[in-house]
Amino acid sequence: MAEFLFELGVEEVPVSYVKDIMDQLIKGFTNSLIQKRIEIGAIETAMTNRRFLLFFNNISSVSGAKSEQVKGPSREIAFDEDQNPTKALEKFLETNGIKESDLEEIETKKGIYLGFTREDKGDDTKALLSKLIPEILDKMFFNKTMTWNSSGKSFVRPIRNLLAIFNGKTIDFQFAGITSSNITNGHRLLSEEKIRISSFQEYCEQMSQNFVIFSEEERKDKILTEIKDLEKDLGLKVQMTDKMLEYYVFNNEYPVVFAGKFDEQYLDLPSEIISTFMINEKKLVPVYDKSEKLTNIFAGVSNVPDESESVSKGNEKVIRATFEDAKFFWDNDRNDDFEALREGLKNVMFQKDLGTFHEKSIRIKEISELLSELSGNTEQTKNIGAAAELCKNDLLTRMVGEFPSLQGIMGGLYLKEKGIERDIWETVYYHYEPKGFVEDELESLNAGILSIGDKIDNIVGLISKGIKVSSSKDPYGIRRDTSAIIKIIVDFKLNFDLKPVIEFTINKFGIAVEDRGKILKVITSLFSARMEHFLKDLLFIDNDVVNSVIKSNTLFIYKIYLRTKAVSEVSKSSSIHHLIEVHKRVRNIIKDSEILAVSDTFLVEPEEKVLFEIINETRSGTEKLLRDNDYIEACSNFIDMKPVVDNFFEKVLVMDKNENIRKNRIGLLQKINELFLQIADFSILTEKD
Amino acid sequence: MTPDTFFKVLGKKPWRTAYWQPSRRPDDGRYAENPNRVQKHNQFQVILKPVPENGQELYLNSLQFLGVEIRNHDIKFDEDNWASPSLGAWGVGWQVMCDGLEITQFTYFQQAGGIELNPKSLEITYGIERLASFLEQKSNIYDLSWSNNVSYGELRTEEEKQFSVYNFETADIEMLRELYMLYNKEAIRLLELELYLPAFDYVLKCSHAFNILDARKAVSVAERTSFLASMRDLASQTAKLYILKTEGKNG
Numbered sequence: 001m002a003e004f005l006f007e008l009g010v011e012e013v014p015v016s017y018v019k020d021i022m023d024q025l026i027k028g029f030t031n032s033l034i035q036k037r038i039e040i041g042a043i044e045t046a047m048t049n050r051r052f053l054l055f056f057n058n059i060s061s062v063s064g065a066k067s068e069q070v071k072g073p074s075r076e077i078a079f080d081e082d083q084n085p086t087k088a089l090e091k092f093l094e095t096n097g098i099k100e101s102d103l104e105e106i107e108t109k110k111g112i113y114l115g116f117t118r119e120d121k122g123d124d125t126k127a128l129l130s131k132l133i134p135e136i137l138d139k140m141f142f143n144k145t146m147t148w149n150s151s152g153k154s155f156v157r158p159i160r161n162l163l164a165i166f167n168g169k170t171i172d173f174q175f176a177g178i179t180s181s182n183i184t185n186g187h188r189l190l191s192e193e194k195i196r197i198s199s200f201q202e203y204c205e206q207m208s209q210n211f212v213i214f215s216e217e218e219r220k221d222k223i224l225t226e227i228k229d230l231e232k233d234l235g236l237k238v239q240m241t242d243k244m245l246e247y248y249v250f251n252n253e254y255p256v257v258f259a260g261k262f263d264e265q266y267l268d269l270p271s272e273i274i275s276t277f278m279i280n281e282k283k284l285v286p287v288y289d290k291s292e293k294l295t296n297i298f299a300g301v302s303n304v305p306d307e308s309e310s311v312s313k314g315n316e317k318v319i320r321a322t323f324e325d326a327k328f329f330w331d332n333d334r335n336d337d338f339e340a341l342r343e344g345l346k347n348v349m350f351q352k353d354l355g356t357f358h359e360k361s362i363r364i365k366e367i368s369e370l371l372s373e374l375s376g377n378t379e380q381t382k383n384i385g386a387a388a389e390l391c392k393n394d395l396l397t398r399m400v401g402e403f404p405s406l407q408g409i410m411g412g413l414y415l416k417e418k419g420i421e422r423d424i425w426e427t428v429y430y431h432y433e434p435k436g437f438v439e440d441e442l443e444s445l446n447a448g449i450l451s452i453g454d455k456i457d458n459i460v461g462l463i464s465k466g467i468k469v470s471s472s473k474d475p476y477g478i479r480r481d482t483s484a485i486i487k488i489i490v491d492f493k494l495n496f497d498l499k500p501v502i503e504f505t506i507n508k509f510g511i512a513v514e515d516r517g518k519i520l521k522v523i524t525s526l527f528s529a530r531m532e533h534f535l536k537d538l539l540f541i542d543n544d545v546v547n548s549v550i551k552s553n554t555l556f557i558y559k560i561y562l563r564t565k566a567v568s569e570v571s572k573s574s575s576i577h578h579l580i581e582v583h584k585r586v587r588n589i590i591k592d593s594e595i596l597a598v599s600d601t602f603l604v605e606p607e608e609k610v611l612f613e614i615i616n617e618t619r620s621g622t623e624k625l626l627r628d629n630d631y632i633e634a635c636s637n638f639i640d641m642k643p644v645v646d647n648f649f650e651k652v653l654v655m656d657k658n659e660n661i662r663k664n665r666i667g668l669l670q671k672i673n674e675l676f677l678q679i680a681d682f683s684i685l686t687e688k689d
Numbered sequence: 690m691t692p693d694t695f696f697k698v699l700g701k702k703p704w705r706t707a708y709w710q711p712s713r714r715p716d717d718g719r720y721a722e723n724p725n726r727v728q729k730h731n732q733f734q735v736i737l738k739p740v741p742e743n744g745q746e747l748y749l750n751s752l753q754f755l756g757v758e759i760r761n762h763d764i765k766f767d768e769d770n771w772a773s774p775s776l777g778a779w780g781v782g783w784q785v786m787c788d789g790l791e792i793t794q795f796t797y798f799q800q801a802g803g804i805e806l807n808p809k810s811l812e813i814t815y816g817i818e819r820l821a822s823f824l825e826q827k828s829n830i831y832d833l834s835w836s837n838n839v840s841y842g843e844l845r846t847e848e849e850k851q852f853s854v855y856n857f858e859t860a861d862i863e864m865l866r867e868l869y870m871l872y873n874k875e876a877i878r879l880l881e882l883e884l885y886l887p888a889f890d891y892v893l894k895c896s897h898a899f900n901i902l903d904a905r906k907a908v909s910v911a912e913r914t915s916f917l918a919s920m921r922d923l924a925s926q927t928a929k930l931y932i933l934k935t936e937g938k939n940g
Contacts, residue, residue, distance in 0.1 A: 148797055189760055311789075
């Protein structure tokens with residue numbers, strides 16, 4: 001067994017690429033080594049924006065031996081009539097470098113073939129690696145790449161160093177004009193030397209002496225500890241988001257937390273603007289006091305120790321210019337008549353072939369008003385309509401031009417400044433929220449409704465344009481929009497069917513009549529797929545429970561949610577096996593037969609007469625329960641039918657010789673199936689212990 | 690972008706150049722009220738073609754030469770890809786931050802005039818005002834000393850104020866549109882005469898007229914696309930003509 005250390009040295013790659021690069025390296029090495037039958041043991045990895053380290057501390061020094069039968073042409077094809085080798089056989093011998101005497105016969109189902117046994121004794125791992133590493137690097141793939149030298153190799157940023165050591169010795173290879181070596185470098189600013197490495201042990205020592213904390217976990221701990229200390233010192237709270245923390249962890253090889261102050265006059269700016277400028281422009285994080293109020297303190301992470309305070313003082317100077325800029329945009333935008341900007345939306349395209357944002361604002365007004373009525377939020381319909389008309393105006397403000405992430409928020413703030421009522425400005429402010437399932441709940445129902453309206457408009461428009469959605473490709477965020485709609489419906493318990501809303505929107509886009517059905521179908525399955533993901537992966541409801549409900553393919557999202565919750569509940573009770581059993585028995589008999597009518601005249605036996613009665617009774621009782629979303633009670637009514645159904649199966653033979661009677665009985669069972677399916681397909685549930 | 694950059698990064702011939710140039714961005718005017726944002730600033734432009742292996746080290750050495758103690762400052766290469774849609778030029782690289790102040794744009798040029806560059810060039814653009822304010826420890830560039838007895842503010846405040854008023858408030862929109870059309874026409878005429886240097890001059894004039902119109906908020910989103918496309922087209926023709934003239938083949 002041996003030790004293998006590999007470090008890819010690059011010029012600073014953007015933080016968003018760091019994990020992807022490491023994933024591809026791990027996959028590349030693992031696949032190639034396993035393919036060569038090399039035992040790799042555990043891999044340790046570490047990454048910064050300048051280096052990607054893979055360490056195999058227990059890799060086998062030789063690849064495994066293997067004997068493999070290689071099949072060639074069939075015997076018939078291999079020889080001609082005179083039993084001389086044909087072209088096909090000669091070619092086979094030549095490509096594999098074997099002689100005719102090496103051939104053996106291989107029996108297959110298709111007859112006898114010729115072939116030979118290839119014995120692979122195994123190779124020296126180090127020698128193999130010098131061939132494999134360039135191949136692995138060459139296969140890496142990224143969306144945005146560059147080239148920098150005559151090798152023509154492309155990567156995210158230039159590759160500058162390749163450290164590859166196998167049991168103390170350099171693995172020799174070349175890639176992208178660089179020759180591999182046993183040399184690496186330390187911190188960009190704090191270490192000047194080239195560092196010679198012979199083992200992982202030495203690598204660790206040298207890195208720590210040269211100001212590189214190569215483990216991302218260690219860097220994260222250091223940052224979080226220093227942030228905690230800072231919070232304790234100041235008695236304040238640093239608002240560190242996961243995204244900023246990741247940025248700091250990967251963008252610094254020797255992270256040091258620092259803090260600074262800015263002039264209190266800038267606190268007059270809306271806090272959303274202050275924190276957006278701080279985070280996006282300056283990569284600094286805001287600090288709040290105990291009552292959640294923004295303070296004039298900021299925190300950041302430097303790549304060098306700030307003993308002389310030059311980093312914090314420098315940032316203090318710079319942040320002033322940034323806030324001056326924010327103030328410039330804020331003041332300038334407020335000089336414009338915000339409501340009048342709507343006219344300008346006539347010049348802003350929403351999407352190619354889907355008209356302007358002005359047209360969009362007209363559509364989402366109508367869609368949102370319909371949604372408002374359906375959700376029983378009638379007294380707010382007027383406000384939601386007003387908000388819908390104004391909600392895209394901020395696309396024409398300087399602030400949103402500079403920071404698209406402030407869209408919605410700025411519209412809300414500018415309306416608030418103009419003294420527009422809260423029910424309207426708040427609706428605009430939050431109408432891009434939520435961004436997906438795992439986000440905070442919206443507080444404003446108005447905003448929730450406008451958000452659904454805007455997103456339905458996006459979804460219908462884009463789908464009608466033929467935009468396809470898949471798990472790996474969703475450039476327009478259709479899946480995210482769908483998830484957000486589901487979340488709003490569930491959070492606000494919005495008890496209405498989306499189908500008429502989608503149809504209304506399809507009409508608004510003026511889609512050809514013959515295409516409408518297809519688009520509705522695509523959208524329905526889109527919602528079903530997101531709903532399935534939501535129920536299974538985020539609410540952790542059992543797969544069979546979700547499957548039993550989701551297949552009904554409706555756009556009545558809230559009912560699907562409640563039905564699934566109810567079935568999940570019932571499936572945990574002991575009586576569930578009655579339902580499963582009944583439904584299974586019923587389905588076994590009806591199979592896929594066409595829908596048959598039930599008529600009194602053909603009911604012969606008392607047991608089937610009673611069954612007919614109880615079906616009708618249960619159906620009318622269930623109707624109201626389903627309307628009231630009381631699915632648990634409805635299930636218990638289904639369970640109550642069990643003795644009658646059992647009795648029927650025991651005493652009555654469904655497959656009667658008389659066709660009318662037989663069909664009537666199958667029709668009866670279909671009615672039970674139909675009734676059950678209004679909640680779930682219980683026949684596919686599995687019993688829990 | 691001056692011809693010394695635009696043309697020299699095209700073609701095969703190795704080239705190294707460094708020069709001072711003023712840069713105008715009408716939209717960045719702040720009426721002399723922002724401590725480090727102005728509608729006209731100075732930059733020191735370096736082109737290294739082909740890309741050296743140690744460009745970042747060379748750059749850091751240049752900062753040390755200027756007096757920046759790099760061990761005491763948080764110097765970061767922060768993702769920032771440069772692009773000039775009007776000139777069909779783009780590159781990949783960073784803004785170099787020094788204690789949070791952007792002092793340099795560091796770009797591996799990939800395309801110019803819509804032509805894939807081969808070999809690639811490294812472009813380093815030092816922001817002179819920013820660097821000077823760092824070196825002089827001034828938080829406001831107007832407090833910089835231009836010479837021993839003249840401050841930057843004395844020299845530039847009035848200019849920034851007046852041009853901010855001009856760019857944002859009073860520039861004559863109709864006239865600028867006409868000028869744009871005239872410049873555009875002249876560039877086309879010069880291209881026909883195979884005079885790529887003056888032609889490029891007029892492409893730059895188009896670009897500046899467009900930038901003022903944009904600062905005046907006189908360009909709708911749809912119009913922007915067609916403005917940019919027409920300039921990009923001219924830039925691309927200019928670049929092709931240059932390659933044809935200097936290397937005798939159609940790029």
